[in-house]
Amino acid sequence: MATVALSSIAKSFGSTRVLGGVDLDIADGEFLTLVGPSGCGKSTLIRIIAGLEHQDAGGVAIGGAPVDHLRPHERRVAMVFQSYALYPHMTVRANIGLPLTMSRLRLWQRLPLLRLLSAQRRRVMRYIDADVAAVAGQLQLDHLLDRKPAQLSGGQRQRVALGRAMVRSPEVFLMDEPLSNLDAKLRVHMRTELAELHKRLGATFIYVTHDQVEAMTMSDRVAMMDAGSILQLGAPSELYERPASLKVAQFIGSPAINLLPATVGSSGRIELFGRPLALSAPLAQGQAVTLGVRCEALSLLHGDSAGPGRAWFSARLRRKENLGSEYILHFDLAGRDAAGVTMRASPAVAAGVNEAAEVTLGFDEAACHVFDADGARVEPRSPGGATGSVVPLRAWP
C-alpha cells in the first residue's frame, strides 16, 4: 500500500512563493505526472515528497502515514534525478548496491579497515551482489557492472540511476525530469521502457517533466501545474479534450492549440470576427473571450461544407511543413488582429493548397473551447444541441 497524499503543501524560498497550498492524492500503483513550465513548482513538490526540502505548511503522507518528520531514506521512496546523480568514483555495481549496503550493513561494517573484521559482511555482500545482478539483468546492465559512470553513455547512466532506484524495491518512485538529458530518439525509447517498467513493478510513480508529450504518453493521470498550484488534474485525454483553463490548453498539445479572439454579442452569442456563431456563453455582452481550436479540428472549407454548427474564416497559407505522414499548414489570418493558425492535414489535402493562396478554414463549433477574459473555461451553450462533437458537452443549467 503506497498511496501518496499531499495536503495543502506550501513552500516559499525567501519572499518567493513557490507552492501555494497544493492538495493531491495519488493512488497506489498510479503513474502520476507533474507537468508544467519551468519554475512552476513541480520539482519543489517532488523534492518535498522525497524529504529533500521541507514544506512550510501542509503535510505529506505515504501509505496513509505522515512522513513529514522522516528523513528521505526513511520514507521508502526512491528517486531518479535529472542529472542521474551517480557516484562518479564508484562502479555501476557499487552505485546500484549502495542503498542495500546502507540498509543491510551496520555502520561499523561499512567503515574502512574496521569492516574487514566482520565475517557477516562478506555474506551480506554476496546477497547484495545477487540483488544487484538481478536488477542489472532487468535493465540489460550485466556487462557494465564494473565500469564507472564516466565510461557510460547517457542512456546507460539513465539505466543505472533506475537500477539504483529499483534495487530497494521501493513503493514509490520519484522521477525528476529523468529523460531530459537524453537525445530525442533515446527519449522516445525510454518513454516506452519506463511505462513498461511501471506496469511490471506495480509501484507508485510520481514523474516530473516539462515535456507535455512525456506527460501525455506515460501517465495514468496528469497534474498540470503553474505558479505553484495545480491548474488541472486528470487523465491525459481529459486535459487534452477538456482543458480547464487557457494555460492548460496552451501547454498541452503539439502543435499548440489555435487561439482566436472573439467577443460576446447580444444575448450571449459568441461572435468570431464579427460573425455570430451558434454558441452562446453566460457572459455579459461585449466581453472578450478566446476560442481554442485544436489544429486537427480545423478543416478546409469548399463552399458546400460550410453549414450550421460550423464556424469559418478566411486565411492565407504561409508555409507547409511536411512531416511525412501528414502536413502542418501554417496560415496567416489576412488582415486580422490575431496570430496565425496551424492545421493538421493529410498529404492529399495539403497538395490542394498553394502558398499564399487564400482559403476558407472552418471548424466544428462544438469542438472548440471557450475561455473567458481570465482564461477560465466557459461551457458554451450550443442552441442546436450539437452532437458528434469531440467535447462531451454538459448541458448548461
Place this chain on the structure above:
Amino acid sequence: MSLAASSSIASAAAAPPSIGRRLLLERLTGLGFAMPAFVLLMLTILLPLAVLLVLSLSNYEFGGVDMDWVGLANYQKALADPVIRRSLWNTLLYVAIVVPGGVLGALLIAVLVHRRSRTRSLYEVAYFLPVTSTLIAMATVWQFLLHPTLGPVNGVLKWLGVGSIAFLSEPSTALATLAVIGVWQLLGFNMILFLAGLTAIPRDLYEAADIDGCSGGLDRFLTITWPLLGPTTMFVLVTTMITAFKVFDTVAVMTRGGPVGSTEVLLYNVYLEGFQYFHTGYAAALTFIFLAFILVFSAVQTFALDKKVHY
C-alpha cells in the same frame, strides 16, 4: 621598413620562405611581448640559480677577496654538520605537526562550515583572519599570550591546576608551539581551498545519498565527500608541506632557533650562514638542499594531480 632588419632574427627560426607578413608580425609581437618577462626571468631566477650553483662549489665568503673551488665539500660538510642535521630534523618535525593539524583540521572545519547557511560567512571571516594578518605582528602577540607568567594561556592552565608551561623557552615544547602557531596561520587558507572543493561536489549526489540511506554525517563523508575531495586534499597536502617546510618568520622573531637549537629550522640556518656569517659558499649548498626538498614536494604534486581523474 625598420622591422625588416630585426625580422631576420625571427625568420631565422626555420620559418618557411613563404611565410606571410601577418605571421612574421605575429612572431615579432610575441617576442616583443615576452621579452621583458624573459629578461626578468633570466635576471631574477635562472642567472641567480646558475651563480648559486657555482658558489656552492666554492669557499667564497661575501666581502672576502679570494675564492677557491672546493668541489662538493660544502655539500659533504652540510650533510655531516650536526647543526644542519638537527635543523633538517626540526624542519621535518615541524612539517609533521603542521601538515596533519593544518590539513585535517581545515577539512573538518570546511565540512562543518559548508553546510551552514546563515553563519557560514561569520565562520569564514573568523578562520580566515589569521591568513591576512601580519604574522610578525601576531607573533609578538602570541609571545605575550604564551608568556610563562603574564600570558593568559598560562593563567588558564594555572586555574585548571595544570601549572604553568614555558612554551617557548622549554626545548621540549618550543617547536611544537611554533607548529601550533603555524597551524593557526594556515588553517583558514586550507579551509577556503577545501570549501572550494566542496562546492564543486554536485548537491545532487548528497541528495541521492540521502535517499539511498546514506544520511549519517560519517556515511556521507566516507561515501561522497572524502573520495570526491581527493584532488583537493592532495593539493592542500602538498602546499601545506611546502609552506611548512619554508617556516622562517616565527623562528626569526620568537625563538631565534633556541632554546638550545630546538627550533633551528633549515631556512633559518640558510639565513644565518648566508646573511649573518656570510659563509656564502656553504649557504649556497644549503640552499640547494632546501630546494631539493621543495622540488620533491612539487613533484609529488605534479604526479598526483596527473592521476587526479580517479573516476
Place this chain on the structure above:
Amino acid sequence: MAELALHPAAAPVTPARSALRRLVGLALVHAILLAGAVFMLAPFVWMLVTSIKPPAEIFSAEISLWPKQFYGLQNYRVALDKAPLLRFALNGVILCGGILVVQLLVAIPCAYALAKLRFPGRNVLFVLVLLGLCIPVQVPAMPLYIALAQLGLLNTYFSMMAPFFLSVFAIFLFRQFFRSFPDDIIHAARLDGVSEFEIVWRIVTPSAWPAIAAFSVFSAVAHWNDLYWPLIVISDAKLAPPPLGMMFFADAETGSNYGALTAAAAILTAPLVIAFLIARRRFIDGVTMTGVK
C-alpha cells in the same frame, strides 16, 4: 534472507525524536566551530585588549577581558612615538604598489603572447615559467643580494622590490585566463585595425579583471607580510616594511612594554585586516588563488 533485514528494529522515528536529533547535531557542530573560532580569534582579541590596558593590569596575574583603567591613548602614543609605525605602513604601501605595477606590466603582455601568439621559443618560455613556479624566493636570494650589494643598491626600495618584479605565477594565471578569451574577438579587432598593443591592454585585459583583482590582493598580502627578503636587504629602519619594522620595534627597547607592543601590532595589522573585512570575497579569492594552479 529474512535475517538479513538486519537492523534490529530501531526505536520508531517520531517527530519529537527527529527534531531532537537534528538539534543535538546542530549544537555539536556549532560547539566545534565556536571552539575553533575562539582559538583563531583569541590573539586578535587579546591584542586589542592588551593594547588598551595600563602596565599594572598587564602585569597582574588576573585575566580580564576589559581594562579597569582605559590606557589605550598612552599605549598607542608610545608606540607611535617610539617607532615610525606610519612610516612602516607607508613603506608597505610603496613596496606592494611598486611590485604590483611592475608585475602586471610585465606579466600581462607575456601571458597574452603565451596564450594567443605563435613565436619562436614560446614553449621553452612556458616550461621555464612552470619551473619558476617551484622556486621560492629564498633560493635566488643570495646571488641577488650579492648583485645588489655590488651595485650599491642595498637599503633602497628598489632592492626590496627587484626579486618580485617577475611573477611567474601571474604569467601562469593570466595565461590560463587569456586562453579562454574568444579568438574571434581578437581577429575582429585585428581586422578593424586595432594594434596588438591595444588589443592586449584595451580588449583582453579588461576581460581578465576578476583574475587581476584577485592576483593583486594575493600579491599585496604576500609582500605586505613578507619578512625574509626585507630582513636581508634593509637595515635602515626608515625603509622597513611592516613586518621588519615590527621586528625592529620589538627588539629596540620596549622589551616588556606589552601595552605599546600590542598597540604597534594592532596598528600594523589593521590595514590588511580592515581591507579584508571590507572586501571579504575578493580577499578570499585572491589569497587562495594559488589554489587554481
